[in-house]
Amino acid sequence: MPEVPIRPHEVTAAEVVPGDLFALTAEDAAERRWHVVTHTLPVSPEVIRVTLRPPLGGVDHEEDLRRERTVTVAGRRVDVDAVPLVEPEPLEGAEFRDGDRLTVLRAVDPLAAEVTYVRRWGAWHRDTTESADAEAASDAEVRRWAADAAREGTVVRHEPRPVRQARAAGPRRVVVTGLGAVTPLGVGTGELWEGLLEGRHGIRELTDPEFDGLPVRTAGTVPVDPASLLPRQAARRMNRAAQFAVLAAREAWSDAGYAAGGTRESGLDPERVGVSLGAILGDASVLVGGDRKLRERGPRGVSPLTTPMTVPSQAASQVSLDLHVTGEARTVTSACASGTEAIGQAVDRIRYGRVDVALAGGAEAVITPAIMASFAAMRALAEGDPSEGSPSRPFAKDRDGFVNGEGAGVLVLESEEHARARGARIYCEAAGWGLSADAYHVAAPDPSGDGIALALRRAVRDAGGEVADVVHVNAHATATVEGDLAEARALRGVLGRQDVPVTALKGHLGHLQGAAGGVEAVAAVLTLHHGVVPPTVGCGEVDDGVELDVVRDGPRALPGSGDLVLSNSFGFGGHNAVLALRRVS
Numbered sequence: 001m002p003e004v005p006i007r008p009h010e011v012t013a014a015e016v017v018p019g020d021l022f023a024l025t026a027e028d029a030a031e032r033r034w035h036v037v038t039h040t041l042p043v044s045p046e047v048i049r050v051t052l053r054p055p056l057g058g059v060d061h062e063e064d065l066r067r068e069r070t071v072t073v074a075g076r077r078v079d080v081d082a083v084p085l086v087e088p089e090p091l092e093g094a095e096f097r098d099g100d101r102l103t104v105l106r107a108v109d110p111l112a113a114e115v116t117y118v119r120r121w122g123a124w125h126r127d128t129t130e131s132a133d134a135e136a137a138s139d140a141e142v143r144r145w146a147a148d149a150a151r152e153g154t155v156v157r158h159e160p161r162p163v164r165q166a167r168a169a170g171p172r173r174v175v176v177t178g179l180g181a182v183t184p185l186g187v188g189t190g191e192l193w194e195g196l197l198e199g200r201h202g203i204r205e206l207t208d209p210e211f212d213g214l215p216v217r218t219a220g221t222v223p224v225d226p227a228s229l230l231p232r233q234a235a236r237r238m239n240r241a242a243q244f245a246v247l248a249a250r251e252a253w254s255d256a257g258y259a260a261g262g263t264r265e266s267g268l269d270p271e272r273v274g275v276s277l278g279a280i281l282g283d284a285s286v287l288v289g290g291d292r293k294l295r296e297r298g299p300r301g302v303s304p305l306t307t308p309m310t311v312p313s314q315a316a317s318q319v320s321l322d323l324h325v326t327g328e329a330r331t332v333t334s335a336c337a338s339g340t341e342a343i344g345q346a347v348d349r350i351r352y353g354r355v356d357v358a359l360a361g362g363a364e365a366v367i368t369p370a371i372m373a374s375f376a377a378m379r380a381l382a383e384g385d386p387s388e389g390s391p392s393r394p395f396a397k398d399r400d401g402f403v404n405g406e407g408a409g410v411l412v413l414e415s416e417e418h419a420r421a422r423g424a425r426i427y428c429e430a431a432g433w434g435l436s437a438d439a440y441h442v443a444a445p446d447p448s449g450d451g452i453a454l455a456l457r458r459a460v461r462d463a464g465g466e467v468a469d470v471v472h473v474n475a476h477a478t479a480t481v482e483g484d485l486a487e488a489r490a491l492r493g494v495l496g497r498q499d500v501p502v503t504a505l506k507g508h509l510g511h512l513q514g515a516a517g518g519v520e521a522v523a524a525v526l527t528l529h530h531g532v533v534p535p536t537v538g539c540g541e542v543d544d545g546v547e548l549d550v551v552r553d554g555p556r557a558l559p560g561s562g563d564l565v566l567s568n569s570f571g572f573g574g575h576n577a578v579l580a581l582r583r584v585s
Helices: 026-030 139-147 189-198 232-236 240-255 284-297 306-310 314-323 338-351 369-377 416-421 450-462 481-495 513-530
Strands: 009-012 020-023 035-042 047-053 061-066 070-077 101-105 115-120 123-126 155-159 174-183 203-205 218-220 273-278 328-332 357-364 407-415 428-437 470-475 501-504 564-571 575-582
Touching: 020 026, 026 070, 123 139, 139 155, 174 189, 174 240, 174 338, 174 416, 174 513, 189 513, 240 314, 240 357, 240 407, 240 513, 273 314, 273 338, 273 513, 284 306, 284 369, 306 314, 314 328, 314 357, 328 338, 338 357, 338 407, 338 428, 338 513, 338 564, 338 575, 357 513, 407 416, 407 513, 428 450, 428 513, 450 481, 450 564, 450 575, 470 481, 470 513, 481 564, 513 564, 513 575
Parallel strands: 273 328, 273 357, 470 501, 470 564
Antiparallel strands: 009 070, 020 035, 020 070, 035 047, 047 061, 101 115, 101 155, 115 123, 174 407, 174 428, 203 218, 357 407, 428 575, 564 575
C-alpha cells in the first residue's frame, strides 16, 4: 500500500475509477471497511457496475450503483495488479491438532496486521508475547471464521503442524574461535603466551602507601592502567575488573574475526549472543573507596556510581553494553572456580541452542589492603622478593602460599556449524566440563582429593572421552601446601599414570581469583593450538608427595598420542570445576 494518508471524501459513483480505495458508505469508511475498485462496467446509461476486492487480498464481489449515488473514496490510488485474489480456504472438514497455526487478516482494512493463533490444549490462543489472551477460540469458532471470511472481508489461513520423522536429538558441538587476556604479564594474549614460554613472571611489589605496614606486599598486578586504553567517559563508569573484562572481550571478539564495535557491526543477531563471566568480588576497591569517602567527607562525598560499580556482575554487564550483546549476560560466583564454571555454563548454553555465540571467562581486581591483610592473617600468602624470582612456587617442595593477582581472560565460543558457516579459524573444541563440591571445609580443600577427582571424571565423560585421551593438564596449583597435594592425589587417582605433562601458571601470574579459570583456559587453548606446554615457573624441586610429571625448566612439545587437555579450577568452600578441551582436525 502506498504511504499516503487515508482522507475520506465523497464522490459520485460515475467518478469512481479502477485503483480507487472505495467504501459504499461513510459508516463503512469509519469502520475501515474499504475495497479496491478493480474494474468498472457501464450496465445502462443510469447504472455502473464496480468490481471490488479487499485491499489486502480476498475475493471479488460486484455492486451495481446508480451513477449519481454518493460513495466514499480514500484519496489514494492502489495498484490493482498488486492486490492478490485470495480464495477462501474451507475448514469444515479440516483436522485440527495442537501445534497448528491459524492466521487471520482483516483484509478490508488497509492498516490491519495479521493475527496468529496457535492451537494448544484443544483451543486456539493468540500468539503474542505482549499479553496473555484471556479468551481462547474453539474449533467451531475457527471453522465459522473461515466460512464467513468472504462475507466479512477477512482472509483465514490454516497451517497444519508439520509432521516430521522422529529422530534423535543431540547437543551441538562447541568450538573456541577467539581469545583475549589482560594479565600481570601484559595486555593481550600475545604478551601472555610469550611470557609463559619465556618463563617470565608478573609479580611485583606493592609500592602504594596504602599497603604500608602489611606483612606481605607482593601481588600479580597488571602493568598497564586499563582505563588509559578505554575512552575516558566509558572508563569512569567501569570498575577495574570491568575494564579488564572489556579489553579482554574486545581482543577475543576481534581475534574471532568479528568486526570492532560488536554484534550489529558483525551482522549478528544480538539476541543469539551471550556473555558468561566469573568473578568473586569483581573490584573490591570501589566499596572500600566509597566507605573511605563516607567517613572523610560524609554522604555527599559518595559517588552515585558506587553501588553499580560494586556488584560482581558489572564486568558481564559492561561487556554486553560494549559489544551490544542482548542474549544474556550472566555472572558466576563460585570462589576461585568462577571463571571455569562460567565457561562451562556458556558451553551448555550453546550446546542446547540457547545462544549461538558466547564470550566466556573471568575478571577480577581484588588487590586491596583489607583483602591482602585477610589472606596474610590466614597464613596463605607467599613471601619473597619478586626481583629474585617468583614467590609463587606451585608443586615445589619449598612452596609457602599463593600470590594474590588480578586480570581477565575471555574466550569466544560458538556452535561448530556457526563457526564453519562463516569460515572462522577454530582453535579447538570446548568438549566438556565437570563440577563437584567437597563438602569438607569453608576454606581448606579435602585432602583426599575425592571431590576434585569427581570433577575430573565428569569433565572427561562430558567430553565423550576416556581418561586415556588426556594429553595434558593445566593445574589449578596455587602453591599452597594442602591444595597442591590434594590436586596431585586426585590427578594420580583419575589418570592412573604419571606420564601426562602437568603445568601450573600461578608462578607466572599469581592467583587471579575469579579470573584464574578464564586466563588459564586461554593458555590451555593456546597449548593445544601450538602443541607446546609452557613450563611451571618457581618449581625448582617438586614436592615428593606430588608424583606428577610437572613441566619445568622450559617449554615441552605436547604429546601427540591423545586429544584432551584439562584446565582445573578449585575454590574456597569446596567448589571444583574442570574444563575439557579437544584438538580439532
